[in-house]
Amino acid sequence: MAETERSIFSRIIAGEIPADVVYDSERLIAFRDIAPQAPVHLLIVPKTEQYRDVVELAAGDPGLLAELVATAKKLADEHSDGDFRLIFNTGEGAGQTVFHVHAHILSANDRGSTLEEGRLAQL
Ligand code: AMP
Numbered sequence: 001m002a003e004t005e006r007s008i009f010s011r012i013i014a015g016e017i018p019a020d021v022v023y024d025s026e027r028l029i030a031f032r033d034i035a036p037q038a039p040v041h042l043l044i045v046p047k048t049e050q051y052r053d054v055v056e057l058a059a060g061d062p063g064l065l066a067e068l069v070a071t072a073k074k075l076a077d078e079h080s081d082g083d084f085r086l087i088f089n090t091g092e093g094a095g096q097t098v099f100h101v102h103a104h105i106l107s108a109n110d111r112g113s114t115l116e117e118g119r120l121a122q123l
Pocket of ligand 1: 017
C-alpha cells in the first residue's frame with residue numbers, strides 16, 4: 001500500500017506517530033483517543049489494515065473480533081469499573097473517519113458514576 005494510503009492507525013502501530021498506548025499484543029493495540037468524548041475513551045485497533053470496518057472484520061476474521069471484545073472488557077476493568085460502551089462507527093454517514101477497523105471503548109472512570117446516554121450521538 002502506498003505511503004499516502006496508510007491509515008493514521010497504521011502509522012501509530014508502526015511507531016511513526018506518538019500515541020498514549022495502553023495495550024499492545026500480537027494482533028491488537030489500544031491507545032487513548034486524542035479527542036476524548038468520555039472520562040475513559042480508548043480506541044482498540046487490529047494491527048492488520050486488511051479490514052475497513054467491523055462488518056468486514058466479522059466476515060473475515062471472527063476470532064479477531066472476539067479477541068477485540070474480550071480485550072475491551074479487560075481494558076474497561078483496568079481503566080474503570082468494568083462497564084463500558086463499545087462503538088464501531090461504520091461508514092461515513094455514521095461518523096467513521098478512519099477506515100481501518102477500530103472500536104471506541106467509552107466508560108465512566110469510577111464506580112457509581114454513569115456514562116451519559118447522549119455520548120452515543122456525539123461520536
Ligand atoms: P471514527 O470517527 O470512528 O473513525 O474514529 C476515529 C477516532 O480517531 C476519532 O475519535 C479521533 O479523535 C481519533 N484519532 C484520530 N487521530 C488520532 C491520534 N493521532 N491519536 C489518537 N486518536 C486519534
